Amino acid sequence: MQNKQHFRPTKAIIDLQAIRKNICQLKEHLQPNVQIIAVVKANAYGHGDVEVARVAIESGATMLAVATPEEALHLRKHFPNIEILILGYSPVSFATYAADENITLTVYSKAWVEQLNTQTLSKPLKLHIKVDTGMGRIGVTSIEDFLDLHKTISSSSNLIVDGVFTHFATADEEVEDYFNKQAQTFKQYISLIPKPRLVHAANTATMLIKDSNLQFDAVRFGISLYGLAPSTYVKNKLPFPLHRAFSLETELIEVKQIQVGQSVGYGATYTATKPSYIGTLPIGYADGLIRQHSGQDVLIDGIRVPIIGRICMDQCMILLPTAYNIGEKVTLIGKQKNEEITMDEWALKVNTINYEIPCIITSRVPRIYHTK
Numbered sequence: 001m002q003n004k005q006h007f008r009p010t011k012a013i014i015d016l017q018a019i020r021k022n023i024c025q026l027k028e029h030l031q032p033n034v035q036i037i038a039v040v041k042a043n044a045y046g047h048g049d050v051e052v053a054r055v056a057i058e059s060g061a062t063m064l065a066v067a068t069p070e071e072a073l074h075l076r077k078h079f080p081n082i083e084i085l086i087l088g089y090s091p092v093s094f095a096t097y098a099a100d101e102n103i104t105l106t107v108y109s110k111a112w113v114e115q116l117n118t119q120t121l122s123k124p125l126k127l128h129i130k131v132d133t134g135m136g137r138i139g140v141t142s143i144e145d146f147l148d149l150h151k152t153i154s155s156s157s158n159l160i161v162d163g164v165f166t167h168f169a170t171a172d173e174e175v176e177d178y179f180n181k182q183a184q185t186f187k188q189y190i191s192l193i194p195k196p197r198l199v200h201a202a203n204t205a206t207m208l209i210k211d212s213n214l215q216f217d218a219v220r221f222g223i224s225l226y227g228l229a230p231s232t233y234v235k236n237k238l239p240f241p242l243h244r245a246f247s248l249e250t251e252l253i254e255v256k257q258i259q260v261g262q263s264v265g266y267g268a269t270y271t272a273t274k275p276s277y278i279g280t281l282p283i284g285y286a287d288g289l290i291r292q293h294s295g296q297d298v299l300i301d302g303i304r305v306p307i308i309g310r311i312c313m314d315q316c317m318i319l320l321p322t323a324y325n326i327g328e329k330v331t332l333i334g335k336q337k338n339e340e341i342t343m344d345e346w347a348l349k350v351n352t353i354n355y356e357i358p359c360i361i362t363s364r365v366p367r368i369y370h371t372k
Helices: 016-029 041-045 049-059 069-078 092-101 110-116 143-154 177-190 204-209 343-349 356-360
Strands: 011-015 035-039 063-066 083-086 103-107 125-130 159-165 198-202 218-221 246-251 254-258 276-281 297-300 303-308 316-320 329-336 339-341 367-370
Touching: 011 016, 016 035, 016 049, 016 204, 016 218, 016 367, 035 049, 041 049, 041 069, 041 356, 049 063, 049 069, 063 069, 069 083, 069 092, 069 103, 092 103, 092 110, 092 125, 103 159, 110 143, 125 143, 143 159, 143 177, 177 198, 198 204, 204 218, 297 316, 297 339, 303 339, 343 356
Parallel strands: 011 367, 035 063, 035 218, 063 083, 083 103, 103 125, 125 159, 159 198, 198 218
Antiparallel strands: 011 246, 246 329, 254 276, 276 316, 297 303, 297 329, 303 316, 329 339
């Protein structure tokens, strides 16, 4: 795959073959005839929505899931025929565009549908009813409202109940009481209506480690599409190995020796206690390497070395064991020789989850795609 020319050495390497492997392994794990919905919202969790979507479709995904109308329209330009589902809120004003572009919307409000019924649609609009079984976000929360919403949609000649779904709040945790309560509630809801084309409830953790009966008609493959486990608990119970798709690398652009008492960076927060070699990297918080990552290790020549001082907007400094040459490769996320730095490690450093790490690597960092 041909990539644009880039001059700054900072780049994210996206292994599309890893994504392909993750989907192929999932297909072997699923029950027969269960479809895969590839979740490519937030620019495919920072990996690149178009490129990831293309590989996902080639590997067997039958639907793409996004979060916003803008994300859906962007993908529709590249994939005119694949089904696209918006998992989040869409304003009524977007419905005519959705119908024209064959984009499926999530709905959870009778008032929303009644407002929509005042408009003229050129084509039938497919809807998935969202049931809030305990997540506390969007979704109907009572059987009465659910049945009323279903009836309102079904009575319209331009609207189709194409699916019903829910989202589990604790699927990636060991204690299953809350999860089981959600599952039973959802089963109760769907038993009360004629079966739509697609019933889906399984997020990544559910499809990988829970009851296969919860796979229903389709599963939503999110974080593990990219080779990341939803939690440590799930990671220890995976039915197949995940292949991480994202790595982040740059190069040394400056190496200098400082003496005892000399300081580095804004605020002079790092002061040498012995003669030291300091390397400068062209990556900073404007690229997603936030200031809290100061102290995080990176890899050079397969050796772990720490980021020192305050991370700047465009650069940061590392403590070197020796004077490496300008241009020496530095890996911030990924493997070098026998060492590896993972997104889980980055997430732990700043007290967050691995989902957040690729999403905050900004668009200023080019994504370079490898297919082999």
